[in-house]
Amino acid sequence: MDRFIDLFLNYLLVEKGAAANTVAAYSRDLARYLGFLGDRAPGDVRAADVAAYLAKLKTEGISPRSRARALSAMRMLHRFLVTEGYCDTNPTAIIEAPKGILRLPKVLSAREVEALLASPLDTGAIEVRDKAMLELLYATGLRVSELVGLKTGEVNVSAGYLMTIGKGDKERLVPMGESACRAVARYLAEARDDLLKEGSSQRLFLTRLGEGMTRQSFWNIIKKRALQAGVRTSISPHTLRHSFATHLLENGADLRSVQIMLGHADLSSTQIYTHVTRERLKKLHGEFHPRG
Structure with a gap:
């Protein structure tokens, strides 16, 4: 998966024109995800693996907002892998984003x-x-x-x-x-x-x-x-x-x-x-x- 994540980040930067800060944030989230997956190939990742990873983040005290951001990065990665023909299925397709408390931005009168x-x-x-x-x-x-x-x-x-x-x-x-x-x-x-x-x-x-x-x-x-x-x-x-x-x-x-x-x-x-x-x-x- 390491090589495919590099291809995905390069795709974001070069073809999608994503901001450097956005690519850096995705890189951090996906590096952590890669550590959880180990040596599995893209086609071997299942929805249960994604759910287990999100559950692990929750037990570590990661906030719903940060878990939702991590899932967003994972979704984009797996969608890229399917679109480019590296695998046939997207294991994040049926995973719902973690729901958290809506935090309203501070506003001056x-x-x-x-x-x-x-x-x-x-x-x-x-x-x-x-x-x-x-x-x-x-x-x-x-x-x-x-x-x-x-x-x-x-x-x-x-x-x-x-x-x-x-x-x-x-x-x-x-x-x-x-x-x-x-x-x-x-x-x-x-x-x-x-x-x-x-x-x-x-x-x-x-x-x-x-x-x-x-x-x-x-x-x-x-x-x-x-x-x-x-x-x-x-x-x-x-x-x-x-x-x-x-x-x-x-x-x-x-x-x-x-x-x-x-x-x-x-x-x-x-x-x-x-x-x-x-x-x-x-x-x-x-x-x-x-x-x-």
């Missing part, structure tokens, strides 16, 4: 978002940069890797759109909104050259050293700004992505449009936010209705 966006002061290159990054993240729902990877040529503030490359190297066009456009335009006009100094970089957002912003650097920035804004909710860059999607749906956006803006390949990934909006409504009803 509109008031908390406003406080966070107002936390950078109105002067200085760093303040102007942080304001632009926060405004843009909330306005577009970008992943943090997409935000810090933006290049100057991928943002058109006059047209109000940006182009980003998401998971699987898929391009998508995302509207920016007026507030984000103003903040980014000001950053470009007043702050970026100061940060760039004598160097050169195609990256839109730069550090104090004139280098491209990293995910870790922006994580520290958003934690700092949340503290300044008095936001008590535990926050990460993804919190603003969650807030972006939830606030759109709360204000009447359709699920399909939100899916496109988030860059989700599957609508089911976006549907989690419908659960968030329902839970928020229940909480508001319980808090403010006389018989809640």
Whole structure:
């Protein structure tokens, strides 16, 4: 099976254009699966073997979510083996995914978002940069890797759109909104050259050293700004992505449009936010209705 797993991972990377992080995660899950199977050939693996492996993960305390992810990797592997003619049957076809507790993403309220966006002061290159990054993240729902990877040529503030490359190297066009456009335009006009100094970089957002912003650097920035804004909710860059999607749906956006803006390949990934909006409504009803 070792050779076939290598062929599968290469297929994901080269032919499917899967992100390097995704391939690495699948590699870890499948290496563990291979250790369980031993020397069995692809055609010798049965549904009972898959079920026994998942049961073993459960006894080891692996969470339902992690077991479901492992099963997803196994399903894709065995589907690949059948499609490529390495075996005739898919032993994962009748195996159901482990069910766990639905964990809803953390979302900021509109008031908390406003406080966070107002936390950078109105002067200085760093303040102007942080304001632009926060405004843009909330306005577009970008992943943090997409935000810090933006290049100057991928943002058109006059047209109000940006182009980003998401998971699987898929391009998508995302509207920016007026507030984000103003903040980014000001950053470009007043702050970026100061940060760039004598160097050169195609990256839109730069550090104090004139280098491209990293995910870790922006994580520290958003934690700092949340503290300044008095936001008590535990926050990460993804919190603003969650807030972006939830606030759109709360204000009447359709699920399909939100899916496109988030860059989700599957609508089911976006549907989690419908659960968030329902839970928020229940909480508001319980808090403010006389018989809640």
